Amino acid sequence: MANFDPSYVNEIIEIEEEVFQDPWPGSLLRRIGKRNPKGFKVAISENRILGYAVGRVETKNGTSLGHLMDLAVDMEYRRRGVGSALLKEIGDYFEKKEAEGAWLEMRKGHQKARKFYQQNGYEKFDVKEGYYSDGTNAVIMSKELDI
Numbered sequence: 001m002a003n004f005d006p007s008y009v010n011e012i013i014e015i016e017e018e019v020f021q022d023p024w025p026g027s028l029l030r031r032i033g034k035r036n037p038k039g040f041k042v043a044i045s046e047n048r049i050l051g052y053a054v055g056r057v058e059t060k061n062g063t064s065l066g067h068l069m070d071l072a073v074d075m076e077y078r079r080r081g082v083g084s085a086l087l088k089e090i091g092d093y094f095e096k097k098e099a100e101g102a103w104l105e106m107r108k109g110h111q112k113a114r115k116f117y118q119q120n121g122y123e124k125f126d127v128k129e130g131y132y133s134d135g136t137n138a139v140i141m142s143k144e145l146d147i
Helices: 006-019 026-035 082-096 111-119
Strands: 040-045 048-060 063-073 101-107 123-128 138-144
Touching (some): 006 040, 006 048, 006 063, 048 082
Parallel strands (some): 063 101
Antiparallel strands (some): 101 138, 123 138
């Protein structure tokens, strides 16, 4: 596991475009990694990027919460524990920043992702209507952290 490094960005962009219907542009991924490399965790094996997780701690109404903004695993490496390892790593980052909980938004209807997050302690919290560019709703999931 490593923090973001600019040399990783091309492989990260490939995974982002492979995994997501509405991928983040490479310029945004670069900017986030440059601004907060410790909040951009990258799983690497034998010099190959297997996946990554992006998060930041935000304060809302006096409460610090970790926001899991992006998590993706190369299709070839799914169901091998990479996603769970990334989720744990970003959760540890949130806890070091004294976040009381973590939250994420995910595309409604993406049952595999929802099951994955539920297996890792996240629960449905809310729905954001028309969140995605195609009008699809987002399911908001959250969990408490041990700080």
